[in-house]
Amino acid sequence: MQSKPTRYPGPRTKPTIGDVAREAGVSIATVSRVVNGVANKASPDTRRAVMEAVERLGYRPVHAGRSLRMKRSPLTAFLIPDSANLFYAAMADAVAARVQEGGSAMILCNTREDPAVQDAYLLEMASHLVNGVALFGAVDSPMLRRVIEDGLPVVFVNRRAPDGVAGPYVGIDNERAGREIAQHFLRQRWLPCGVIHGPLSSSASRERFAGFRQCLAEAGKPVAPRLVAEAGLTIESGYRAAVQLLDVAALPRAVFCGNDLIAYGLHRRCAEMGIGVPERLAIFGFDDNPLNEWLAPWLNTVRVPYDDFGRALARMFERLGARRVPEWPEQTLLPHRLVIRCG
Numbered sequence: 221m222q223s224k225p226t227r228y229p230g231p232r233t234k235p236t237i238g239d240v241a242r243e244a245g246v247s248i249a250t251v252s253r254v255v256n257g258v259a260n261k262a263s264p265d266t267r268r269a270v271m272e273a274v275e276r277l278g279y280r281p282v283h284a285g286r287s288l289r290m291k292r293s294p295l296t297a298f299l300i301p302d303s304a305n306l307f308y309a310a311m312a313d314a315v316a317a318r319v320q321e322g323g324s325a326m327i328l329c330n331t332r333e334d335p336a337v338q339d340a341y342l343l344e345m346a347s348h349l350v351n352g353v354a355l356f357g358a359v360d361s362p363m364l365r366r367v368i369e370d371g372l373p374v375v376f377v378n379r380r381a382p383d384g385v386a387g388p389y390v391g392i393d394n395e396r397a398g399r400e401i402a403q404h405f406l407r408q409r410w411l412p413c414g415v416i417h418g419p420l421s422s423s424a425s426r427e428r429f430a431g432f433r434q435c436l437a438e439a440g441k442p443v444a445p446r447l448v449a450e451a452g453l454t455i456e457s458g459y460r461a462a463v464q465l466l467d468v469a470a471l472p473r474a475v476f477c478g479n480d481l482i483a484y485g486l487h488r489r490c491a492e493m494g495i496g497v498p499e500r501l502a503i504f505g506f507d508d509n510p511l512n513e514w515l516a517p518w519l520n521t522v523r524v525p526y527d528d529f530g531r532a533l534a535r536m537f538e539r540l541g542a543r544r545v546p547e548w549p550e551q552t553l554l555p556h557r558l559v560i561r562c563g
Contacts, residue, residue, distance in 0.1 A: 234279075235277040235278060235279045236279075237251050237252065237255075237279070239277055239279065240255075240270065240273045240274055240277060240279050243273035243276065243277060244266075244269040244270045244272070244273040245269065246262075246266060246269065246270060250262055250266060250270065251270055251273075254266070254267050254270040254271065255270070255274065255279075295324065295325055295326070295327055295348060295349075295350045295351060296319050296324055296325070296326050296327070296350060296351050296352055296353075296354065296533075296537050297326070297327045297329060297341070297345040297348075297350045297352070297353045297354070298312055298315055298316070298326050298327070298328050298329070298353075298354045298356065299329045299330075299331050299338065299341055299342075299353060299354070299355050299356060299358075300312055300328065300329070300330060300331065300356045300357065301330075301331055301332065301333045301356065301357035301453075302330065302332065302333075302453070302454075303328070303330040305453070305454075305481065305509075306509040306510055306511055307479065307480065307481075307507040307509040307524070308356065308357075310509060310510050310526050311356065311377075311378075311524075311526055311529055311530075312326075312328055312356075313526075314526040314527050314529055314530035315354060315529060315530045315533050315534070316328070316530075317530060318527075318530035318531055318533070318534035319530075319533070319534050319537065321534065322534055322537070322538045324351065324537065324538075327345065327348075327350070329341040329345075331357070331359075333357060333359055334359075335359050335360065335361035335362075336361075338355075338358070338359060338361050338363070338364065339361045339362060339363035339364070340363075342361075342363045342364060342367050342372075343363055343367075345372075346367050346370070346372050350372075351373075351537050352372070352373035352374070352375065352536070352537045353367075353372060353373065353374045353375070354375050354377050354390075354533050354537075355374055355375065355376055355377060355387075356377040356378055356379070357377075357378060357379050357422070358376050358379055358381065358382060359382070359421075360382035360383075360385070364382070364385060365384075365385060368385065368386065368387060373536075373537075374387050375387065375388050375389075375390055375533060375536060376388065376389045376390070376391075377389075377390050377391060377529065377533070378390075378391045378392075378424055378524075378529075379391070379422050379423050379424045380423040380424075388536075388550060388551065388552070389550070389551040389552070390529060390532050390533060390536075390551075390552045390554070391424070391551075391552075391553065391554065392522075392524060392525075392553060392554050392555070392556040393553050393556070394423075394424050394427035394428045394431065395427040395428070395430055395431035396431060397428060397431065397506070397522050397556050397558075398427065398428040398429060398430065398431025398432035398433075398435070398476075399431040399432065399434070399435040400522075400558055401431075401432055401476055401504055401522070401558070402431070402432045402433075402435035402436045402439075402476075403435060404504075404520075404558060404560070405436070405474055405476070405504075406435075406436070406439055406441065408474070408502070408563055409473075410473045410474035410502055410563075411441055411473055412441075412443075412444060412447060412470070412472050412473060413436070413443060413447070413472050413473060413474045413475065413476065414443070414447035414448065414449075414465050414472035414474075414475040414476075415429060415432065415433070415443055415447065415448050415449070415475065415476050415477075416449045416450070416451050416458060416461045416462065416465060416475060416476075416477045416478060416482050416486060417429040417448070417449075417450055417451075417476075417477075417478045418450070418451065418452070418453050418478030418479060418482065419450065419452060419453070420450065425453075425478050428478060428506060429478070432476055446468060447465065447468070447472050448465075449461040449462075449464050449465045451477075451478065451482050451485070453478065453479050453481060453482065454481055454482075454485075455481045455482075455484045455485045455488070456485065457482070457485065458477065458481060458482030458483065458484060458485025458486055459485030459486070459488050459489055460485070461482070461485070461486075462485055462486040462488075462489035462490070463489055465486075466489060466490070466493060466495070471495065471500070471501060472501065473501065473502065474501065474502035474503070474504065475501065475502075475503055475504070476504045477503065477504065477505045477506065478506060479505060479506045479507050480505040480506065480507050480508065480509050480512060480516070480519065480521055481509075482505070483503050483504070483505035483516075483519055483521070484516070486503055487503060487516075487518065487519075490503075497518045498518050498520075498562045498563055502520070502562070502563055503518065503519055503520070504519075504520045504521065505519050505520070505521040505522075506521055506522045507521065507522065507523075507524050508521045508522060508523040508524065508559050512559075512561075516561075517561055517562065518561070518562055519561060519562075520558070520559060520560050520561055520562065520563070521558075521559050521561075522556050522557070522558055522559070523556060523557050523558075523559050524554075524556055525554050525555055525556065528554045528555065529554060532552050532554065
């Protein structure tokens with residue numbers, strides 16, 4: 221006996237603006253004005269009836285037509301270098317939560333710090349008429365310059381705009397943070413010390429290293445060139461740099477790492493070599509990603525205020541959503557603090 225073919229339910233019919241109008245007993249034009257927030261065009265009772273109908277029916281307005289008319293959509297793009305990095309993921313989560321509170325939504329894109337990938341996303345976001353772009357870890361690229369010239373609002377987050385590119389910056393004072401770490405090393409007498417800094421093409425890595433190095437030099441305790449290494453912002457790269465840095469006759473007493481992932485790589489190499497952390501070698505990272513509290517009691521670091529980033533960016537893009545020309549500050553510096561877990 222031949223079995224009957226399995227039947228799958230088709231997609232549920234979505235409620236329309238006409239359904240809402242009938243449910244609320246008003247015109248379609250009235251529903252449109254209420255859901256789009258047009259002021260002084262409906263009484264409080266009418267607005268309440270419309271919104272109750274919207275809630276009952278589960279209606280979601282289609283913004284495509286409005287976006288074309290306004291040349292702007294209720295979407296904000298957040299471009300990050302590495303979605304697998306917990307620091308970037310925590311930052312994206314904080315920004316998304318704040319943007320959502322403002323009635324908008326966020327599109328998350330992973331650029332991998334590749335100019336071609338960044339350009340492809342910027343072009344796509346411009347075609348979607350996004351409200352603005354928060355660019356975390358920007359790299360110089362032709363499309364970046366073009367979209368800014370065309371008027372797309374781009375905010376540079378954690379890493380400043382490339383040379384010759386104009387745009388507001390939201391971040392912390394990386395140079396000051398680097399100096400504060402050096403001051404802690406001096407107070408603890410963690411000398412001689414080493415550094416595994418991030419790529420100097422990044423303004424954040426460059427400023428952190430500069431502040432740390434200058435402070436020690438001013439104190440008459442400069443970092444020896446043989447105790448300086450560069451790494452990418454990953455565990456694997458931090459490990460490779462640690463192999464190089466620790467291949468010396470006299471080990472440093474402490475090492476400042478450009479971010480927490482580099483510090484994890486260094487810690488792995490110390491474990492392989494039987495170097496006690498922090499008793500023999502203290503490690504200082506940067507960012508304080510959410511896993512540190514649970515898995516890295518040996519790591520001192522700098523805490524970056526995720527929620528403050530979210531609030532600062534949401535305020536900027538809310539102004540854009542309200543169609544007010546924003547007075548972009550040249551830079552918004554957020555508070556940071558040293559997290560001392562050991563020594």
